[in-house]
Amino acid sequence: MSLDEKIGQMLFPGVPNAGFRSLESNDLEIVRRNIADFHVGGYHTFGGDPAAVALMLNEMQRESKLPLLITADLEGGPGYVLFGATRLPLAMSIGATGDPQIAYEAAKVTAEEARAVGVDINFYPVADVQNNPLNPIINIRSFGEDPAQVSTFVRAYIRGAQENGLIATAKHFPGHGDVATDSHLEMPVLNVTMARLESIELPPFKAAVDQGVGAVMSAHIWLPNIEPEKGVPSTLSKNVLTGILRDELHFGGLVFTDSLTMRGVTTNFPVADATLRAVEAGVDVLLLTPDVATAFNTIKSAVESGRIPVSRIDASVRRILTAKAKFRDQRFTDVNRLMAVVGTKAHREFAQHIADLAITLVRDERHVLPLRPSPDLRIVQINVLDNRIGWREGAVGRVAAAEMLKRFPRTVTGQIDDQSNANELDLARKLAQTGDAIVVNAFVRVAAYKGSIDLTLPEMALLRDLAAMKKPFVLTVFGSPYVLTHIPDMPSYIVTYDTTPLAEMAMVRAITGEIEFKGKLPISLPGLYPIGHGLK
Numbered sequence: 001m002s003l004d005e006k007i008g009q010m011l012f013p014g015v016p017n018a019g020f021r022s023l024e025s026n027d028l029e030i031v032r033r034n035i036a037d038f039h040v041g042g043y044h045t046f047g048g049d050p051a052a053v054a055l056m057l058n059e060m061q062r063e064s065k066l067p068l069l070i071t072a073d074l075e076g077g078p079g080y081v082l083f084g085a086t087r088l089p090l091a092m093s094i095g096a097t098g099d100p101q102i103a104y105e106a107a108k109v110t111a112e113e114a115r116a117v118g119v120d121i122n123f124y125p126v127a128d129v130q131n132n133p134l135n136p137i138i139n140i141r142s143f144g145e146d147p148a149q150v151s152t153f154v155r156a157y158i159r160g161a162q163e164n165g166l167i168a169t170a171k172h173f174p175g176h177g178d179v180a181t182d183s184h185l186e187m188p189v190l191n192v193t194m195a196r197l198e199s200i201e202l203p204p205f206k207a208a209v210d211q212g213v214g215a216v217m218s219a220h221i222w223l224p225n226i227e228p229e230k231g232v233p234s235t236l237s238k239n240v241l242t243g244i245l246r247d248e249l250h251f252g253g254l255v256f257t258d259s260l261t262m263r264g265v266t267t268n269f270p271v272a273d274a275t276l277r278a279v280e281a282g283v284d285v286l287l288l289t290p291d292v293a294t295a296f297n298t299i300k301s302a303v304e305s306g307r308i309p310v311s312r313i314d315a316s317v318r319r320i321l322t323a324k325a326k327f328r329d330q331r332f333t334d335v336n337r338l339m340a341v342v343g344t345k346a347h348r349e350f351a352q353h354i355a356d357l358a359i360t361l362v363r364d365e366r367h368v369l370p371l372r373p374s375p376d377l378r379i380v381q382i383n384v385l386d387n388r389i390g391w392r393e394g395a396v397g398r399v400a401a402a403e404m405l406k407r408f409p410r411t412v413t414g415q416i417d418d419q420s421n422a423n424e425l426d427l428a429r430k431l432a433q434t435g436d437a438i439v440v441n442a443f444v445r446v447a448a449y450k451g452s453i454d455l456t457l458p459e460m461a462l463l464r465d466l467a468a469m470k471k472p473f474v475l476t477v478f479g480s481p482y483v484l485t486h487i488p489d490m491p492s493y494i495v496t497y498d499t500t501p502l503a504e505m506a507m508v509r510a511i512t513g514e515i516e517f518k519g520k521l522p523i524s525l526p527g528l529y530p531i532g533h534g535l536k
Contacts, residue, residue: 011040014045047083077106086109115330124161147204169256170204170209174202174223190223241283256285257283260289260290361519381412382431440475467490474511
């Protein structure tokens with residue numbers, strides 16, 4: 001391979017969101033330029049319609065001399081980014097089941113559908129230990145708080161993925177769980193010793209390496225006790241990626257940066273500087289660099305000047321080509337198979353099974369559960385959203401509204417959010433007074449660039465007022481499980497760990513007694529409940 005071809009293998013740009021595109025579209029022209037001029041080694045797909053994605057990936061593969069590695073973030077299963085594919089509950093739901101086999105089967109479903117579309121590498125599982133209740137970005141994406149339990153589920157997920165043809169990625173090394181900042185917005189600092197890393201953050205990554213995980217993704221977080229240069233994130237730190245990951249953990253697979261468009265890197269490091277530092281740190285693949293040409297030319301100049309030896313580039317390229325060899329005979333996708341593999345009834349039923357097993361009854365002080373279906377009981381159901389906007393998977397609360405009506409025909413549903421004014425909040429209070437029972441569904445989204453995981457003060461005041469009424473009161477939290485730590489006086493508390501229609505269905509079925517509450521907290525609620533708590 002020429003030097004240009006080798007350097008290009010280390011660059012993975014992003015595929016434009018895949019609606020249907022003609023062969024002459026501007027987006028495909030940019031893809032062709034990156035392949036022809038910069039010899040990129042792979043592409044990251046953000047999703048879209050599965051057929052459109054598969055068609056576009058096939059065209060990209062035809063354009064490339066070497067097979068492209070295709071990556072995706074399928075944290076919530078293929079349906080997380082692919083319309084109509086199976087949306088699986090997130091990792092904390094899986095952890096709440098207590099059954100690692102569920103993680104294996106979830107990975108198997110993901111692998112089958114991902115490979116059918118043409119995805120080779122899934123940026124999952126999250127191996128971070130979620131031990132900071134204020135963490136706004138890991139939270140329900142982690143299997144839980146206990147390093148040993150997280151390690152067990154990480155191992156199971158990796159086996160399920162890689163035994164079914166999909167390379168798994170353990171992220172975000174060396175551990176993103178104990179921070180209170182979103183690295184999409186700014187660089188978090190994890191000020192802990194190496195001994196602490198060894199006991200809390202690193203065990204799941206050690207387990208992943210022992211399980212033979214094919215890839216590891218770095219974290220844009222600074223560890224001042226490991227990396228002495230101020231403000232240098234792990235993604236750009238040789239002490240972290242070579243010293244710990246390669247030399248101490250003996251990881252021999254692919255090292256990906258997290259997205260290089262995130263402010264955890266871009267705020268302090270221009271593209272050229274970030275590129276050089278990442279390569280020198282030991283990264284194999286620069287993911288979503290903001291400027292492919294600049295990254296390519298920066299590496300080439302550094303090699304030609306002698307700053308980066310060719311042997312360093314060769315080491316990464318060998319690892320990339322080794323990964324590509326796994327898909328030697330599977331470069332192209334049979335689009336005609338998609339309807340038989342993606343979003344099947346069996347897969348969708350399995351996804352609902354996970355949600356049903358995960359839902360956790362934390363508190364029922366007034367013993368109001370179950371609420372037995374009745375044609376006469378008037379339910380006032382109020383959805384409380386932490387944000388009016390930003391629900392990337394569609395409006396929430398629709399399934400809960402429809403399913404409650406089936407069981408309680410006199411149900412009335414309202415909605416409050418962070419932009420509701422005082423009059424709207426008072427209207428919710430008056431509406432609740434007309435009901436025989438009150439069901440509150442609090443949706444607290446965990447998402448990039450959001451920065452917080454809290455309800456507003458007026459929303460929390462509303463919950464207290466509703467709970468104080470002399471009538472049955474049920475509170476279910478969808479998303480972050482930590483709401484009770486902010487309003488600990490709630491007499492009722494149920495957690496689903498996700499914000500999907502699956503979770504809403506599980507809620508309705510559980511509070512009406514159609515299914516049992518079987519989930520156990522995979523995290524603690526500090527000062528309130530330990531890991532493993534869950535009522536029947």
